[in-house]
Amino acid sequence: MQQAEQFYTSVPAALHPLLERNLARIEDALSGLDTPPEALNTQLARVLVGSDYVAEQLQRHPEWLAELLSSGDLQQAYADSAYAERLQALLSEITDEKELHRQLRLFRQREMVRLIWRDLNRLSDMRGTTRELSRLADACIDRTLDWLYDQACQRWGVPHSRPDADGQRHPQRMVVLGMGKLGADELNLSSDIDLIFSFPANGETDGERKNLDNQDFFIRLGQKLIQALDNQTVDGFVFRVDMRLRPFGSAGPLACSFAAMEGYYQDQGRDWERYAMIKARVVAGDKAAGAELVQLLRPFVYRKYIDFSAFESLRDMKAMINREVRRKGLDQNVKLGAGGIREVEFIAQAFQLIRGGRDAELQQRELLNILPQLPEKVGMPTEAVTELTEAYTFLRNVEHGIQAIADKQTQELPADDEGRARLAFAQGYADWEALAQELDSSRAAVSRHFADVIAPAEEDEAGPEDLRTEWLALWQGMMDDAAAQAFLQEQGYNEPSVALKALQDLKGLRTVQVLQKVALERLEAVLPPLLEQAGQCDNPEVTLERVLVLVQAVLRRSAYFVLLAENPAALKQLVRLCSASAWFAEQLAKQPVLLDELIDPRTLYAPPNQTELRTELRQQLLRIPEDDIEQLMETLRYFKHAHMLRVAASDITGVLPLMRVSDYLTWLAEAVLEAVLEIAWRNLTEKHGTPQKSAGVPCDPDFIIVGYGKVGGIELSYGSDLDLVFLHDAAANLETDGDRPIANSVFFNRLGQRIIHILNTFTPSGILYEVDMRLRPSGNSGLLVSSLSAFRDYQQKDAWTWEHQALVRARVVAGSPALAERFQAVREEILARPRDEDQLRSEVVEMREKMRKHLGSKPADDAPAVFNLKQDRGGIVDIEFMVQYLVLRYAQERPGMMRWTDNIRILASIEHEGLLASNEVELLREAYKAYRAAGHRQTLQNRSGVLGEEAMREYREDVSAIWQRLLGH
Known part of the structure; x- marks a missing residue:
């Protein structure tokens, strides 16, 4: 082993025995090399310390090391199609199923040696490694399926659909959906592959001896595919196959038709299956038919409305995983433990499930394509996304380091000193303490952000559990009327009998009585804080009436109750704004989807400017196919309603003055x-x-x-x-x-x-x-x-x-x-046409008189006099007609008066030209603004523009006086 001394220099002394063991195992592989290049020294040392699996494979196939080095495969990434092309060349001459199994396994082992080498030496980054692993799996599944399908057709005949309307039967091929990490192109170094088998339509094969139902054919084909990939032989395995995500799980058929798939998810699909289906991708078989299947299932995954029930279901899933972690002692698991990979996935997928139906950009499978969108889409701080991205990348690299050791599907951190030392070295850290410190920091960041997004909503400070219990007792009829009214009065209601009747009327609705358990639980989760907040308003009974109209509107869409329960601040905004404006409450009842706009006060009370409005609308429309007019119309309507709601919120709370409100609505x-x-x-x-x-x-x-x-x-x-x-x-x-x-x-x-x-x-x-x-x-x-x-x-x-x-x-x-x-x-x-002054004055006055006669207020004899803000004498139209008269009268000689179209700036031009005295212009300007402000307030309360006869009397008299002086009538 004298030659091997050069490999020790970059490895800590504590790991020398391990390195020596693995060097001994690959002695034949090293002897087959010419003088190793200098760069190989540290790379090979890191691989042999980090992976017993690579040492084992090079021991069994010593020729691979020289071949990998000479081919340059270790130093470069493969193109996406490379694995499929290489495997196709290997399988093209094979006619024996046993040989198929052998060649698949040898192909996989050789490529795994290459991938582990590149990953441990960071010749490929984490995303590059996971993408190549996914392409390797795709190739193995697809090429194996093709080979087995041809064999099955020779044995049982080609499966065909039943005759269509023209009497035609169409050949059928299997569609294989890759789920989980495979579907998302995020496969790890020793992952199993989650698959679902399907086929387009029922029918039968055209076999010479005996016909098989299509389902029977594809079940047999699926069994053959699983055996080819999953069976452990002397050459190992290709990929462990997990079929439990299919409809009905392990109890369901191995393959089912598109219609059966659609029916299952429509009628029986559960929340965790929506979560799983986010990552579904056609990985093998009939790709065109597979695309149709994915489209069929999309409505199950992505709801058209903002679906905040996703938080609830993901929280339940996480709680289940936490129980499993505690039961099995998995706290040192970098995937399932606190602050692990799964929590990052849950954060991204929560927002995909919630908003993906309305935003196609969130309908992506790869997590690292979703995280960067969250600041724009949901307002998550950019710093949080950066921390999550860095933590996820780090944890996935550690996961790869754990799995590279023995090609085992585990995410458990090593507990022994040698295991810890080798993992730290393989990940580029000086020692275990340094790696552990980074692990603790990354997992703490993930846990913190996970808690912000998905952890249980904090108890409202003003609504402790005992108060919540009393509200529910009132709602559920457990208090008699006297006690209920006394409680309502304590909670701020001035007319408790009115409030109690409103609640009893709601409870008596048939819609409420037939609510399913989940929907009722969601309603009862949100009613106590809603009732409490309404009681704190200046007009509690009116506010309650408005809020309950909204509650009634969304009874069949209980995800909105989850939205409010999950966002106490949004609930408070809702009650506050409904209290101030009947119009606002009515708009929300008509369009509950707009509740989503209440969540982020940064956008609710900061309407965008003219350029931002155009840009935002353009971006939203770009996500819709140009020929989908119906969806384009819906997007336009949501955009308009959402921004009008924002402006109203700013108007109601005084954030925007009247003139700015009109500007925004016009823009x-x-x-x-x-x-x-x-x-x-x-x-x-x-x-x-x-x-x-x-x-x-x-x-x-x-x-x-x-x-x-x-x-x-x-x-x-x-x-x-x-x-x-x-x-x-x-x-x-x-x-x-x-x-x-x-x-x-x-x-x-x-x-x-x-x-x-x-x-x-x-x-x-x-x-x-x-x-x-x-x-x-x-x-x-x-x-x-x-x-x-x-x-x-x-x-x-x-x-x-x-x-x-x-x-x-x-x-x-x-x-x-x-x-x-x-x-x-x-x-x-x-x-600017020249006009006769007397004729112009006469025609303007005549038209104004007609308008007053036909459009002005006409109270009945026994009714009190009123003032129509717009049409009565001294009102808005009088000011507008005076402004228009002056423009038409003087525009020829004073062209600057034609520049503007809004009355306020035209009045400024009139003052500048000296056509009215400054005090008169100021009076008209202030009266006009006061009238318009009153009109806004009336609109926000769903009232007409008619006030009491005494309203604005001083303004009306002054405007009428100017009218009389200017137009003489």
């Missing part, structure tokens, strides 16, 4: 309109091609959406509809350039119809916006979409004065920037 509408235009344009151009601006010059898109009224004036409120006009600038006598061309005019008319359809259609999530198109040229009798030139002609020749008034508040909110500039030029041309 939201603009972002939606831009997206809707893009969807409608893409949909139509795919069918008919692009309309032509001029011969050979396509429109891009030479179409604009003009906003009038509140959207044009940047003054949208919560219930506002959108006053829109559609304009294009394409040649009337040309047509689109597609395979199915249509006239430009027809194209743009359909484009307008498509936009309105997307905005107005009532879906399960409601509508986007009500659209009013009456301000287009000639109103309801006019074309839905006009050319800009036709719009200009109409405004010059046929438009009424009130239509020019409306143009004061018109601006482009979506579409072609170039056409928007041309529209602005037409707008200014029309607004």
Whole structure:
């Protein structure tokens, strides 16, 4: 062994006996080498200390060392297809099943030597090792299945489906799903492989002697595949195969049809099976049919709603694992013990199960692709994700080090001194203490983050267990009415009889009485804190009524109760905001999915700016297939409702002033309109091609959406509809350039119809916006979409004065920037027309009188007088008409007055031009803001814009006085 002295220099003295033993085992392998390269010294020493398995394989196959070195396989990663190609070459000439087993095992052992060598010497990082191991398993399963399928077909015939409607029978092949770490491309050095066998359809084989049912055929084929991979022979095994994840577990058939798979998961699938199915991947067999199977099962895994019940089920699974850890003494297990690999997996998969149905980017199998998304998707701190990623990578490397020793499926840290020393050395640490310190630090970080995400929700400080018990006793009817009312009064309810009746009415609902046990438990988990928080509000009975409407709305979707129970802060926000706003409560009852928006106050009370809104919506729509119009419409609606809810929350709590609320609501509408235009344009151009601006010059898109009224004036409120006009600038006598061309005019008319359809259609999530198109040229009798030139002609020749008034508040909110500039030029041309002052004044006053007569308040004789904020004398419209009158009267000589479309900034221009005194402008500005603020408050309480007759009296009188002086009526 004199030659071997060179191998000892890099190894701690305590490990020299171990190294000497393994060097002796590979003496033949070393003797077959030419002078070993210097780089081999430390690499081989680390492998021989870290892996008895490698030493054993090189002892049994000494030629492998020279071959691995000369081929360069130790120094480079394989391409994804390399294992399959190499194995196919080995198996192509084999006709004997026994030889198949032998060649598979030799192939696997040789590649395992290579992979362990590369992993221990960090020639491959953890992800590289796990991916290659997964590709090795894929190749072994797929190539073996192909070989066995051919043999089975020769023996029993080819399986076919039953005849279809055309009488055709289609050949069938097996689909193999890889689950767990194999499915996620995360296989470890000595992992078993979790498989599920399926086939597309029932039928039978076309054998010459006897036909087999397809299920019988594929069960036999599956048994052969398991034997080929799992059986222990003199050459070892290929992969240990675990089939317990299949439907009905060990009691279920080894293979079943797609229909049986779908039926099982739809009717009987359990929470832990959803967790397992996240990682499912087609690893062998009919890949195209397998993709169909995965799509069939996707709704079982990923719910369309935000599914916070995942926390509960994952917590239950973790508790079960913890009991197993304690029972078997697995606290030193780097996978199952506290702070181990499994806890990192649970954190990532919890958010996948919760949000994956709404966010396709979370529908991935590999954990390290999920963790980086969590800061953006769920608000997890970036530092936490970094710690989890580093800890997971470290623990997986340690796991590999443990398994490399003897190719055993274990994650237990060694307890003996030599085992600890060799693991530390193999992982690159000076000694066991250094490795143990890193282990403790990593596991502590994982435990901390796991507790933050999945550990039981902390008891609400204000709701101790005895108080919770009393709430439940009241709910369950264990208190008599007198005691119940006394308790409710103690808890802050001013009219306890009203509150008690509301609870009793809820309990008496048929829906509540037939709730399944799990749903009832979830309801009873969230009712005590809800009732307690409502009692602390200024209007407890009103708040309770609003909250219970929401409770009733989600009785059949009890995952929302879990969301609130898991997030006490969100529950408090819910009660607080429902207390302040009937509108807010109504929106949540209509769209419970919006409850998710309450969880993170950082986003709830910080609506994004205009650019961020557009970017966020664009990113959400990019995740939806372009041809899935239904899903695009649902995504648009959720986006609009969610952001409107955020704005309302900021409005209710005073975080945003009135003007900023309107800004955000207007920006939201603009972002939606831009997206809707893009969807409608893409949909139509795919069918008919692009309309032509001029011969050979396509429109891009030479179409604009003009906003009038509140959207044009940047003054949208919560219930506002959108006053829109559609304009294009394409040649009337040309047509689109597609395979199915249509006239430009027809194209743009359909484009307008498509936009309105997307905005107005009532879906399960409601509508986007009500659209009013009456301000287009000639109103309801006019074309839905006009050319800009036709719009200009109409405004010059046929438009009424009130239509020019409306143009004061018109601006482009979506579409072609170039056409928007041309529209602005037409707008200014029309607004700056010379006008007779007396005629203008007369027409403005006449229109205002008509509006007051038809739209103003008309209380009955015996009813108290009221004030309509918008339409009554001295109200909002009076201010708007004065502003519009001054713009139309003076725009020709003072063009700066045409710059803005919102009343506040136009008033500033009026003051700058000296058309009204500063004190008058200030009064109009303050009155206008006060009216609009009152209107917002009324909307948030689901009330009309009508106040008591004494409301705003001083403002009304002052506005009326200015009206009288300016317009003389």
